[in-house]
Ligand SMILES: Nc1ncnc2c1ncn2[C@@H]1O[C@H](COP(=O)(O)OP(=O)(O)O)[C@@H](O)[C@H]1O
Ligand SMILES: O=C(O)C1=C[C@@H](OP(=O)(O)O)[C@@H](O)[C@H](O)C1
C-alpha cells in the first residue's frame with residue numbers, strides 16, 4: 294500500500310518534468326491518495342498576477358519567468374509551508390533557474406516525472422496548444438520542439454530527489470510515485 298504513514302515526516306512534494314509529463318494530472322491523484330492538498334503553481338501564477346499564462350508570455354518569456362519565480366518564493370514563504378504535506382505541480386520550465394531548483398529541494402522533496410519526447414508530443418497535440426506558448430501553434434513542429442527543450446533541460450530535471458517513469462495510466466503513475474516517495478521520506 295502506498296498511502297502516507299502517520300510517522301512519515303511532513304514535507305511538500307514538488308512534481309517537475311516537461312510539459313505533458315502529467316504533473317497537473319497525476320498531482321491531484323497523489324494528493325488524494327496521500328490525503329493532502331494540491332497546488333498547481335501555474336494556477337497560482339495566474340491568480341497572483343491576474344492574467345492567463347499565454348497573456349503573461351505575451352509580455353515576454355522573461356516576464357513569465359519572473360512571475361513564476363515570485364510565485365514559488367511566495368508559496369515557500371507561507372508560514373509552516375516546509376512542514377506541510379502538500380503536492381505542488383511545478384510548470385515545466387521552473388527548474389531552468391538554479392535558484393528555483395535549490396529552493397524546491399530546500400523546502401521539500403522534488404520528483405521528476407520522466408516521459409519520452411514522442412509520448413509527450415502525442416499527449417500535447419491533443420491538448421489545445423494555445424495554453425503552452427513555448428510550443429507554438431504548429432502541431433507538426435511539437436515533437437521537435439519538445440525534444441529540443443528536453444535536451445536542454447534534462448540535467449536540471451535530473452537534479453531531483455527522485456525520478457519516476459511517467460508512462461502509463463495516471464493512476465499507475467501516482468502509485469509508482471507514492472511507492473518511491475515513501476522510501477525518500479523515511480530516509481530524510
Ligand atoms: N499518464 C498519462 N497518460 C496519458 N495522458 C496523460 C497522462 N498524464 C497526462 N496526460 C494528458 O496529457 C496532457 C498534459 O497533461 P498535464 O497533466 O497537463 O501535464 P503537465 O502539467 O505535466 O504539463 C493532458 O491532456 C492530460 O490529460
Ligand atoms: O515548460 C515550460 O516552460 C512551461 C510549462 C507550462 O506548464 P506545464 O509544464 O504544466 O505544461 C507553463 O508553466 C508554461 O507554459 C511554460
Ligand SMILES: [Mg+2]
Nearest residue numbers: 316317335382
Ligand atoms: Mg501543468
